[in-house]
Amino acid sequence: MTDLEALCKDLGPRVLGVLVRRGADFASAEDAVQEALLEAHLSWDAQPPDAPFAWLVTTAWRKHLDAVRSGAARRRREVADHLEPAPGPVTGADETLLLLFLACHPALSTSSAVALTLRAVGGLTTRQIARAHLVPEATMAQRISRAKRTIAREGLVEPGSLDSVLRVLYLIYNEGHTGEVDLAEEAIRLTRQLAAASSEPEVSGLLALMLLHHARRSARWGPSGELVPLDEQDRSRWDTALVAEGVQILQDALARDRLGEFQAQAAIAALHADARSTAETDWTQVLEWYDELLRLHPSPVVALNRAVALGEVDGPLAGLRAVAEVPESVPRHAAVRAHLHERAGDLGEAQRLYAVASRAAASAAERDHLTRLAARLHARLRQP
Structure with missing residues (x-):
């Protein structure tokens, strides 16, 4: 993407917002903005004006007024008077x-x-x-x-x-x-x-959550495109700068003392990001945050994830008892049960459930991962 294309991509939505704020209907405003952007590509060449945003607003608004006037000539003055913008600077x-x-x-x-x-x-x-x-x-x-x-x-x-x-x-x-x-x-x-x-802390909470998840992105996939679960990821490949930024944003949000769902999710992600391995994860705090998340946003999905954390804190049998209270229709239900059964030493049931989970997987990568887990346990069970 050229510098001019990047500039137009950044300014286009802002200009559209200005036109909508001034009273243009959404579709007409977008048409006018697209015409203004086309004119910018043709006339700016490699050197945009000193105030490209203001130039685009002026041009797009003029094109919108031209369209309104040409479509309703008999109401030209009335419409123009109604649509004229208030004086003052435009920031977007x-x-x-x-x-x-x-x-x-x-x-x-x-x-x-x-x-x-x-x-x-x-x-x-x-x-x-x-x-x-x-x-x-x-x-x-x-x-x-x-x-x-x-x-x-x-x-x-x-x-x-x-x-x-x-x-x-x-x-x-x-x-x-x-x-x-x-x-x-x-x-x-x-x-x-x-x-x-x-200034809403939940906005910061969502941003922190995205950054903390994104920090692990390069470690989520193997060389052949296979899914790598959290407990098997090479944590040296995590983006420490994104982790640090996400944690700082989260801390600032939590300091405002208006806890919300995304802040709680980000806190859980931060605890995972802070640990050097799955074994060193502060699972007690993770469980406490899941309890808070369940209070803020009660849902079967949260309850299922909480069962995993409970299994780490109080053992796999406690986790299985918690999973039994979650509807089996919840995605990954069988996969969580398989994981907990494997940790409890019931390899036969774990292998069966991994196979069941693979057939209900939401993606090919997840299906292949669960199939590999089932095959691994099947091989172990066949060993003398």
């Missing part, structure tokens, strides 16, 4: 936040909110988003068009809540790296922008 900071919350409008489905956030706030092309989600470009274009029509119909009366914005950003992060776009990196970039403009 508040407008970018407005755009982020608007893209997570409660009238949108989660998948539509993710797509619109990447398109409008992230500045990605429809083709890039489609490839990242492994769907045809036409399908993604329809999804984004429907989302924009919904926004135009619903307006600015009820933008998305902070909670919905954070969950959409975390969903984008968990998409990882597929296609030509690294969605995890994109989610971190957007969350950094939100954190820079927000």
Whole structure:
């Protein structure tokens, strides 16, 4: 990506936010911004103006007004008077936040909110988003068009809540790296922008959680693309700078004394990042944080993860008793039971459950990993 392309990618969503704030409907504003960006590519060459953001705002707004006037000539003066911006400098900071919350409008489905956030706030092309989600470009274009029509119909009366914005950003992060776009990196970039403009500790908690997870990324996969679980990862490959940044952000968030779900998750991730090995992990503190997380966000998934920590603190049989209280329909239920049975020495049941879990795996990498675990125990059981 050239410097000019990077600049336009950064400024485009901010300009779009300005136009939406001034009253332009979402679809028309995006058309105007795209025209302004095209004009910038044609006229800036390698030397942008001294104030490229202001140039883009002025150009996009002019193109939007031209479109409004040409579409409703008989109402030219009325519309122009209504749409003229208030005097004063344009920063784009508040407008970018407005755009982020608007893209997570409660009238949108989660998948539509993710797509619109990447398109409008992230500045990605429809083709890039489609490839990242492994769907045809036409399908993604329809999804984004429907989302924009919904926004135009619903307006600015009820933008998305902070909670919905954070969950959409975390969903984008968990998409990882597929296609030509690294969605995890994109989610971190957007969350950094939100954190820079927000004093809410949960925003910082989500950013810390992303950074702590991201620090382990290079160690998560083996040379042949196989999944490497946390207890087998080469911790020397973890990004210590990201760990340190994530821990500092988390500490600052916790100091505000308004604990939330993402802060609790980040605290658990920080304890794992602080340990030199699985055996040296402070499992007692991990369990305490899971208890706190269960209080803040009671869910079967949290209860299942808590059972793993309980198994480390009080032994695998205690963990199995806790798992028995979690519905078997919860993802990874069989895999957790297999792990605890193996730790308890019941290799036959562990091998059976690993095989069951592999058939219900959410990805090929997870399926292959569980299959290897089942095969390893099968080989041990066959030894004389």
